[in-house]
Amino acid sequence: MPGQVQSIARAAAILRLLASSSGRLGIGEIARSLDLPKGTAHGIVRTLQDVGFVEQDKTSGKYQLGAALLHLGTSYLDVNELRSRSINWADPLAARSGEAVRIGTLLDGKVLVVHHVFRPDDTLQTLDVGSLLPPHATALGKVLLAYDVGAANAVMQGEPEPYTRRTLVTVRTLTRALTGIRDNGWGAEIEEMTLGEAGIAAPIRGYGGLVVGAIGLSGPIDRVCDGQGHPRPALVAYVRDAARAVSRDLGAARW
Amino acid sequence: MPGQVQSIARAAAILRLLASSSGRLGIGEIARSLDLPKGTAHGIVRTLQDVGFVEQDKTSGKYQLGAALLHLGTSYLDVNELRSRSINWADPLAARSGEAVRIGTLLDGKVLVVHHVFRPDDTLQTLDVGSLLPPHATALGKVLLAYDVGAANAVMQGEPEPYTRRTLVTVRTLTRALTGIRDNGWGAEIEEMTLGEAGIAAPIRGYGGLVVGAIGLSGPIDRVCDGQGHPRPALVAYVRDAARAVSRDLGAARW
DNA sequence: AACCCCGGTCGACAATGTCGAACACTGTTG
DNA sequence: CAACAGTGTTCGACATTGTCGACCGGGGTT
DSSP: OOOOOHHHHHHHHHHHHHHHSOSOBOHHHHHHHHTOOHHHHHHHHHHHHHTTSEEEOTTTOOEEEOHHHHHHHHHHHHHOHHHHHHHHHHHHHHHHHOSEEEEEEEETTEEEEEEEEOOSSOOOOOOOTTOEEOGGGSHHHHHHHHTOHHHHHHHHHSOOOOOSTTOOOSHHHHHHHHHHHHHHTOEEEESSSSTTEEEEEEEEEOGGGOEEEEEEEEEEHHHHBOTTSSBOHHHHHHHHHHHHHHHHHHTOTTO | OOOOOHHHHHHHHHHHHHHHSOSOBOHHHHHHHHTOOHHHHHHHHHHHHHTTSEEEOTTTOOEEEOHHHHHHHHHHHHHOHHHHHHHHHHHHHHHHHOSEEEEEEEETTEEEEEEEEOOSSOOOOOOOTTOEEOSTTSHHHHHHHHTOHHHHHHHHHSOOOOOSTTOOOSHHHHHHHHHHHHHHSOEEEESSSSTTEEEEEEEEEOGGGOEEEEEEEEEEHHHHBOTTSSBOHHHHHHHHHHHHHHHHHTTOTTO
16 A cells, blocks of 8 residues: 555644644644644644634634534534434334433444434433544443454553443453354443443444444443343343344345 | 645545535546546545545445544534533523524534534434534524624625525625624524524624624524514523623623 | 446656744743 | 743745656446
């Protein structure tokens, strides 16, 4: 594969940097973080500003992400086939299960939420479409990792952050969990991200049977799990049905 | 102002092109649309693909926007001060008025929705954060135009699209409407975008008194307007109060 | 099998972006 | 109050870099 266009790669790095370090950054900080000459960084940032990808706070002179990115991001949602196909099935799943439903895909080793249906009863929830979830501590994430060995290895190389006492952080436990998911065709997460919360997810397959995303629900542990602390079979069936339906819509041969 | 970085400006143009022509585009179409050599376009697109800003459909070989943009877009929302400051006031406004509330800002002559609160009663609404609304046919848009002569002129240069019979499309009517908004400090829209729908909006001022956005509500005409076909004074007061509150939060001196 | 479209590649050329020093400005510090 | 340490910004020379158009290789269609 031939080389990249240097300036564009650098511009993308600046945008990612601005996104990660939420808040405003000065040109000096940008240049230092990416090891670029100040003048070079300034030229790139100025261009990004002209096209609306970054904005400058007049008083402090610092830079932040621009409004044009918001529109591009939502335009992506309009095009994304995984999202558009799954919307029809996410609502029924939320209604049947009574829990919040999310659909995610892997982006750069993390889980990108492309669709989110609120829990039917409760309205005070924050929409987290577009946010990134940790792959090792969510049902969606573990399902996605189970079918992407590259990403799974990358996660295990890095040190998975322990959110709770039950978060899987060792290579052994994670590997076993992923194997279990592959065997069963679905996965769960019980208080591995947040105490009192649990989730169930299943893989969505696209054309050719490749796993392109995951759909899952999450909610209070006493509603998602039965007395023995296992995910309720009925909910698991709902999730798997929804995943199969979306996969069929996406053209996965015999799921 | 010194020149732009050519390749970055071109890359941005490609992204905008992909966003506007919703759907997938081939490398040839991209090159033709932007009048670039095929090889050049391919190099840029390949780099954009490497950084996750565009994705390629394996089967057709065509390109579309990538997932990384979604995350960048929502990261923008986290940073955007207009949004974060207005969230606290948008919910009460929706509750008091009983209507859907939106907050917008000007992007490239159109209204970019940065926040959206659903109408309290109804749940079947589509979230349109990140979408672009026509400036001349919405209350938010006309308010924003009233305080941005440049954008207003640009809109009047182009031919404003008539959505309904009541849409303002001539320079004379539009100018008069904007003048009225400046005099009153608020604006309305009655069936200019959709039949049976109306809206009320007021400007949000940032540091220094500059108008940086607008907040408004919209709903069925018989709820938003009184018997004479004028916006209900109580609702207007609610909207203006909310706009003032947000402006104060943003540091606008004595609004 | 000839054709025409597609996306992708390659290499020569020079236009392009990069780079570091210098600038103007602000707020702080001695 | 002046020197300083920051900031964002500009400039011009250099050569790295990206551009360009011809050339591949493959699918369809004619």
